[in-house]
Amino acid sequence: MMSANPAGSQEPFDEVDGAILDDIQSIYSALDPMPADLLTRIRFALDLENIDVELLRIEDTATIGVRGESRGQTVTFDSEDLTLMVSVTRQPDSTLTLDCWLAPAGQHQVELRTLGDRRSTTADEQGRFVLAGVPPGLAQFVVGPLPTGGGRSRSFVTPSIIL
Numbered sequence: 755m756m757s758a759n760p761a762g763s764q765e766p767f768d769e770v771d772g773a774i775l776d777d778i779q780s781i782y783s784a785l786d787p788m789p790a791d792l793l794t795r796i797r798f799a800l801d802l803e804n805i806d807v808e809l810l811r812i813e814d815t816a817t818i819g820v821r822g823e824s825r826g827q828t829v830t831f832d833s834e835d836l837t838l839m840v841s842v843t844r845q846p847d848s849t850l851t852l853d854c855w856l857a858p859a860g861q862h863q864v865e866l867r868t869l870g871d872r873r874s875t876t877a878d879e880q881g882r883f884v885l886a887g888v889p890p891g892l893a894q895f896v897v898g899p900l901p902t903g904g905g906r907s908r909s910f911v912t913p914s915i916i917l
Contacts, residue, residue, distance in 0.1 A: 794869065812913060831895070831912045838895060838910075842917055850888040850917055856881035856897065865896040893917045 812831055831838040841853040856862055859881035866873045866885055869892050877883040877897075893916070898909025 812915070829915065833910060835908075836897065836910050838897060838912065840895075844890075845887075848890065849886070850890055852885040852888055852917075854883050854885070854895075856883075862897050863899065867894045867896065868892060888917065890917050 812829065828839065828841045830840075837857040839855045839857075843851045843853070845851055852866070854864070854877070856864075856877050859879065860877070861879060862877045862881070864875050864877055864883055866875075866888065868889065870889070873885055873888075875883050875885065892914055894914045895912040896909055897911075
């Protein structure tokens with residue numbers, strides 16, 4: 755029968771414990787180092803001015819990256835109330851053109867957040883909008899407000915993706 759408290763489990767943290775944890779950290783740092791921009795990416799993802807937002811989930815994860823030889827990719831974000839489809843095309847100058855559609859169709863305020871910039875536009879009555887000259891890198895969409903019952907409005911936010 756195994757004891758509920760293994761030998762030494764009630765002992766205070768000491769130098770040996772610290773050395774073991776240091777060794778484990780060294781192993782992880784060597785085999786799977788933390789990305790240099792991880793803290794920047796976390797701050798970017800948490801830096802939302804609108805607290806009342808609904809997260810759109812990624813529907814198609816196989817086509818997010820635009821780094822390969824392919825010149826165009828599509829990604830779809832979805833929630834119960836809103837769908838955002840983004841078609842990404844790399845331009846000869848290495849910038850990106852984003853052709854986007856919202857469903858249900860209608861005029862919505864849209865903000866594209868990147869590490870160095872924020873761009874705002876309005877989707878037309880068909881829910882379409884285009885953003886040209888977008889630099890590749892970390893990006894996130896904020897769509898809103900979308901009228902809901904009771905006179906409330908809600909914004910929608912996508913997970914951060916690398917374009």
